[in-house]
Amino acid sequence: MSVAEAIAPPPRSLTGRLSDGLWRAPKLAVLLLLAPALLWLAIVYLGSLATLLRQSFFSLEEFSGLIVEDYTLATYAELFQPANFDIIVRTVAMAACVSVASAIVGFPIAYVAARYCRGAWKAAFYLAVMLPLWSSYLVKVYAWKLMLAREGILTWAFAKVGLTPVLDWALALPGIGGPSLSTSYIGTFLVFLYIWLPYMILPTQAALERVPGGLIAASADLGATPWATFRHVILPLAMPGVVAGSIFTFSLTLGDYIIPQIVGSGRYFIGQAVYVQQGTAGNIPLAAAFTVVPILIMGVYLAIARRLGAFDAL
Amino acid sequence: MTAECPARARVIHERLPMTATPAISLARVSRHFGATRAMDEVDLEIAEGEFFAMLGPSGSGKTTCLRVIAGFERPNAGKVMIFGEDATNVPPYRRAVNTVFQDYALFPHMSVGENVAYSMMLKKVAKAERRKRAEEALALMRLPNFFDRKPAELSGGQRQRVALARAIVNRPKALLLDEPLGALDLKLRENMQEELKTLQRSLGLTFVFVTHDQSEALSMADRVAVFNDGKVVQVGPPQEIYRRPVNAFVADFVGSSNVLPPSFVQATAGEARWASLRPEQIRLSAPTGANGALVGKVTAESYLGATTRYAVTLPDVSLHAIMPAGAFATPSDGRVAVAFDKSALHFIEGPAG
Numbered sequence: 001m002s003v004a005e006a007i008a009p010p011p012r013s014l015t016g017r018l019s020d021g022l023w024r025a026p027k028l029a030v031l032l033l034l035a036p037a038l039l040w041l042a043i044v045y046l047g048s049l050a051t052l053l054r055q056s057f058f059s060l061e062e063f064s065g066l067i068v069e070d071y072t073l074a075t076y077a078e079l080f081q082p083a084n085f086d087i088i089v090r091t092v093a094m095a096a097c098v099s100v101a102s103a104i105v106g107f108p109i110a111y112v113a114a115r116y117c118r119g120a121w122k123a124a125f126y127l128a129v130m131l132p133l134w135s136s137y138l139v140k141v142y143a144w145k146l147m148l149a150r151e152g153i154l155t156w157a158f159a160k161v162g163l164t165p166v167l168d169w170a171l172a173l174p175g176i177g178g179p180s181l182s183t184s185y186i187g188t189f190l191v192f193l194y195i196w197l198p199y200m201i202l203p204t205q206a207a208l209e210r211v212p213g214g215l216i217a218a219s220a221d222l223g224a225t226p227w228a229t230f231r232h233v234i235l236p237l238a239m240p241g242v243v244a245g246s247i248f249t250f251s252l253t254l255g256d257y258i259i260p261q262i263v264g265s266g267r268y269f270i271g272q273a274v275y276v277q278q279g280t281a282g283n284i285p286l287a288a289a290f291t292v293v294p295i296l297i298m299g300v301y302l303a304i305a306r307r308l309g310a311f312d313a314l
Numbered sequence: 315m316t317a318e319c320p321a322r323a324r325v326i327h328e329r330l331p332m333t334a335t336p337a338i339s340l341a342r343v344s345r346h347f348g349a350t351r352a353m354d355e356v357d358l359e360i361a362e363g364e365f366f367a368m369l370g371p372s373g374s375g376k377t378t379c380l381r382v383i384a385g386f387e388r389p390n391a392g393k394v395m396i397f398g399e400d401a402t403n404v405p406p407y408r409r410a411v412n413t414v415f416q417d418y419a420l421f422p423h424m425s426v427g428e429n430v431a432y433s434m435m436l437k438k439v440a441k442a443e444r445r446k447r448a449e450e451a452l453a454l455m456r457l458p459n460f461f462d463r464k465p466a467e468l469s470g471g472q473r474q475r476v477a478l479a480r481a482i483v484n485r486p487k488a489l490l491l492d493e494p495l496g497a498l499d500l501k502l503r504e505n506m507q508e509e510l511k512t513l514q515r516s517l518g519l520t521f522v523f524v525t526h527d528q529s530e531a532l533s534m535a536d537r538v539a540v541f542n543d544g545k546v547v548q549v550g551p552p553q554e555i556y557r558r559p560v561n562a563f564v565a566d567f568v569g570s571s572n573v574l575p576p577s578f579v580q581a582t583a584g585e586a587r588w589a590s591l592r593p594e595q596i597r598l599s600a601p602t603g604a605n606g607a608l609v610g611k612v613t614a615e616s617y618l619g620a621t622t623r624y625a626v627t628l629p630d631v632s633l634h635a636i637m638p639a640g641a642f643a644t645p646s647d648g649r650v651a652v653a654f655d656k657s658a659l660h661f662i663e664g665p666a667g
Contacts, residue, residue, distance in 0.1 A: 217386050218419035220406040222433040222480065232432075236423045 056288035067284060075285040079293065084273070084286075088293055091270040094185070094260075095253035098192040099200075099246040105193065106200040106245065107238075113201075114208035125205075129198050137195065141262050144191045148182035148263060155181070178265050188264035192253050199248035207241020208234070243310035250301060254294040270294060335398040337362040337488050337520040338383055338411075343392030345378050352378040354544040355392070360488075362397075365514050365521045367531035370541030371567065379541070380490050380524045384413045397487055412481040413490040417497070418473045420465040420480075426452070427461030430480045451479040454513075471502045478513075488520035495530065507534055528568045532556060540564050561663040565590035572596075572633045573665065582608070583656050588664040595658035596635035598624060598642045601651040608652040612644045626652060 011017055022029040057071045078084060113125040132140065147153050158167040171177040171184060178184025211234055219229040257271025268276070270290055278287035305311070336359040345353040353375045360366045368376040381387040382394060385406030394402045401409055412433075420429050428435070430448040439447075445461070452460055455475035465473055474494060481489055491510075495503045511534050514521045525531050531538045532552040539549045540563075548560045559565035562573045570593060576586040583589070601609050610628040617639070624635045624644070633652065644650065 212417075212419070214415050214417055214419040215421060217384075217406070218413070218415060218421075219432070220386070221384060221411075221413045223407050223436050223484075224432075225407055228436055232435075233421060 052288050052291060055284055056292050058285040058288075060283050060285055065282060075289045078286055079289055084290075087268045087270060087273050087290075090267065091254055091294075092297065094189065094192065094269065095250045097189060098196060098253045099249040101189070101193050102197050102200040102249045103204075103242050103246060106197055106204055107242065110201050110205035110208055110238075110241075111234075113205050114211075129201050132194075133198055138258070140195060141191060141259055144187075144194065145182050145263050148180070148187045148190065150180035150182070152182070182263050184265055188260050191259050191263045192256070195259065196249040196252050199252065200242070200245035203244040203248075204238060204241040207238045207244070211237045240309040240311075243305045243308045247298075247302065247305055247310060251294070251298050254297065335362075336360055336395070337364070337397060338522065339395045340379070340382070341393040341395070343379075343382060343389045343394060345375075345382055345387055346390050351375075351544045353382065353389070356544075356546050358539060358546060358549070360520060360522060362520055363518050365511070365523065365534060365536045367523045367525060367535035367538045368541060369525055369528060369531040369538050369568070371526055374541035375544040376524045376526075376539075376541040377492060378544075380413075380492055380522060383488075383522065384411060384490050385409050410487040411490055412484065412486040412488075413492060414474075414477050414481045414494045416493045418465075418477040420473055420476055422465055424465075425461065426457070426463045426465060426468070426476050429465065429476060430461075430483050432480065433484050447483055448479070451483040452476070454482075455479045470497055470499075471506070474498065474506065478510075482513075482517065482519070485517070486519070488522060489514075491521060491523045493524055493526065495525075495527075503530075510534065532568070538568075540568065542567070558660055559590055559662060562588065562590070562665040565660070565662055570634060572631075573662070574631060574659070576664075578628075578631050579659065579661075583659050585661070587661045589659040589661050591633075591654060591659055593623065593634045593636040594621075595654050596626075596633060597653045598626070598635055598637055598650045599653070600645055601649050604651075610650055610652050612648045612650055615644060624650075626650060628652065 011020060022032075056075060057073070059068050059070070059072050059074045060066070061068050079088065109129075113122065113129075117125050149155070155164075155167065158164050167181075170186060171180070176185040176189075178186070181187040181190070215233055215237070216229055219233045220226075224232065255271055257269065257275050260267075260269040261272055270293060274287045274290045277283045277290060338358070338360040340356050340358040342355045342357060343353055344351065344355055356375070356379060358379070368379055370376045378387060382389055383396075385401070385404060389402065392402075393400060396409060396411060420426075421432065424432070427445065427448050430451055431439075431444040434444040434447060449458075449461055452458060452475075455478055457472060457475050457479065460468075460472070460476070465476065468476065474497075477494070494510075495506050498506060507530060510521070510523075513519075523531070523535065532555070535552060537549060537551055538555050540547045540555060542563050548555060548564050550558075555564065555568050559568060559571070565571040565573055572591045572593065574589045574591055576588055579589045580586040598612075601607065608628060610626040610633070612624050613627050613632075614625040616623045618636075620639055621636050622639055622642075624637065624642075626633045626635055635652070642650075
C-alpha cells in the first residue's frame with residue numbers, strides 16, 4: 001500500500017493554475033467578480049447622474065428656447081416659483097401620506113403573518129402579498145380607475161350600504177376632493193397605497209419575525225397587558241422594518257409619474273413635471289433640476305432612516 | 315436500612331411541613347399539543363418558601379409545566395391554583411409570579427436599568443423611585459453602576475443577573491426559573507448555583523426551578539419532582555429521590571444506577587424483584603477464589619480524578635462501579651471480585667413494557 005502524498009502536485013491545467021493563483025490573491029478574485037457590476041454602476045448610472053447634475057446648472061434662453069451651457073443657479077431658482085414649488089409640496093405630501101397610511105394598513109397584516117402564520121399559511125401570505133407585484137402595473141392602475149370612477153363599483157357599493165353621503169362629503173373636501181374618486185387626490189392616494197403596500201408589508205413582517213417570542217412572554221410575565229407589550233416591546237423592535245418599508249413607499253411615490261396621470265385631478269407631480277419639461281417643453285435644465293429634488297429629499301430621508309436603524313432591518 | 319417499597323415514596327411529600335395553602339398547586343393538569351401529551355394529568359403542590367426543582371429529560375413536560383404556571387400555556391384540562399386563587403384562566407400579566415427565562419429574554423432596545431424597571435414603569439411608579447429600586451435590585455445582583463448599559467454589552471453571566479434582578483425587583487410571590495444556568499459555563503454555573511440558593515433563602519421566596527441536570531436539582535432543591543413523558547414520576551426531597559427511586563427511570567436518570575433484573579436479584583438477595591444499585595455501593599477487589607463470590611471482568615475504566623469508574627461484565631449482567639481513585643488496580647487479566655451489601659439494593663418497579 002503506497003502512502004498518500006502530503007501535498008498534491010501543482011496543477012498543470014490552466015483552470016487549475018488559475019484557481020491556485022486566485023487562492024493566493026483573494027482580493028483579485030473579488031475584483032474580478034465585481035468588475036461587470038462596477039463598470040455598469042460607474043458608467044451607466046453614475047455617469048448619467050453626473051450629466052444630469054451638470055444639466056441642472058444650465059439654463060434655457062427664454063426667447064430662442066435654446067440651452068445656455070453656462071453654469072447658473074437660475075434654473076434652481078425657478079423651482080421656487082409658486083407653480084413649480086406647489087408641485088414639489090404636493091408630491092412630498094402625497095409620498096408622506098402614502099407612507100404613513102401603508103404603515104398603518106400594512107402593520108396588522110405583517111403582524112398576523114409573523115406571529116400566527118406557519119407552514120402553508122405563511123406560503124399563502126407571501127403569495128397574497130407578492131402576487132399583485134407579478135401583474136402589470138398599468139393593468140392594476142387602469143383597473144383602479146374603473147373601480148374609482150363615478151359609475152364604478154365603489155360608488156355603487158357606497159350607495160348599496162347607504163353611505164353615499166359619506167362619499168359625497170369626502171369628495172366635497174376642499175383640496176383633496178373632486179368630481180369623482182378617480183379624478184381626485186383621494187383616488188391617487190388610494191391607488192398609490194394599493195400599489196406600494198407590498199413594499200411596506202414585507203420589511204415590516206421581516207422585522208416582526210425577528211422579535212423573539214420570548215420577549216413577548218417576558219413582557220406579559222412582568223405585568224404588561226397585550227397593548228402595553230405592543231407599545232413598549234413589539235412596536236419599537238419592529239420600527240426599523242417600518243422605516244425600511246417607508247423608504248420604498250416614499251421614494252416610489254416621489255418618482256412615480258404614471259399613477260397621477262391616470263388617476264387624479266390632473267395637477268402635476270414631480271415625475272410628470274420632469275416628463276413634460278424634458279419632452280413637450282424641451283426644458284432639459286428644469287427637468288434635471290426637478291429630478292434633483294427627489295434625490296436630495298431621499299438623501300435626507302435615508303440619513304434619518306439610518307439613524308433609526310432601518311438598514312439593519314433590510 | 316432495608317429496601318423500601320415504591321409506595322412509601324409518595325408518603326414523603328405529605329409529611330413535609332406545608333402551610334395551609336400551597337404557593338402553587340396543579341390538579342390533574344394536562345396540556346396537549348396535537349397528539350403530543352406534553353403534560354398528562356399532573357398533580358403538584360409547591361409550598362411557600364420552598365426551593366422546588368422540576369427535573370426531567372428534554373421533552374418530559376417540565377418546561378411546559380413551568381409555562382402553565384406562568385400562564386404562557388393554557389391547560390387543556392385541570393386546575394392551576396396560585397396562593398389559593400384559581401389561576402387557570404388568568405393571563406400571565408395578572409399573575410404574581412415572575413419568570414427567569416432560559417435565554418434571559420432581556421429587551422434589547424432598553425438599557426439594563428429600563429429592563430429591571432420595566433414592571434414598575436407599567437405600574438406607573440414615579441421615575442425616581444423606579445430608578446432607586448432598580449439600582450437596589452442590580453446591587454443585590456452585584457451589578458452596581460450597570461443601570462445605563464445595554465444588554466448587548468454584557469456577558470452571559472451578567473445578563474443572567476439582570477434577568478434575575480428584573481424578575482425579583484417587584485418581590486413576586488414566586489419565582490419561576492426555566493433552566494436559567496443552561497447557557498453558562500461550568501465554573502460560572504457552580505457559582506450561580508450557590509448564589510441562587512443564598513438569594514432564595516435571604517428573600518424567602520418560593521423558587522420553581524426547571525432543569526435537566528440532576529446534580530443541579532439535587533444540590534439546590536428542597537424537593538424535586540422528576541418528570542418523564544409528561545407525567546410526574548416521583549416527588550420528594552433530593553435524598554429520598556436518590557436513595558429510594560420508585561422505578562428504573564428515576565434510578566437511572568437521577569445519578570447513575572445499575573438496574574438489576576429479578577433473576578440476578580434472586581440469586582444475590584433471595585427475592586425475584588427488580589432492584590437498583592448505585593455504582594458507589596459496589597466494591598471491587600482482586601478475586602480470591604472464595605466460594606459464592608461474584609466474579610466479573612473489567613471491560614472499560616475511566617479516570618475521573620477523585621474517583622475511577624469501571625464497567626464490569628458478569629455472566630448475566632453488566633454493571634458500573636465507582637471506586638475512590640487509587641483504591642483498586644485492575645489485574646492484568648481484568649478479572650475482579652464484585653461485592654456489595656444487600657441493604658444497598660433498592661427494590662423498584664420494573665422498566666415499563
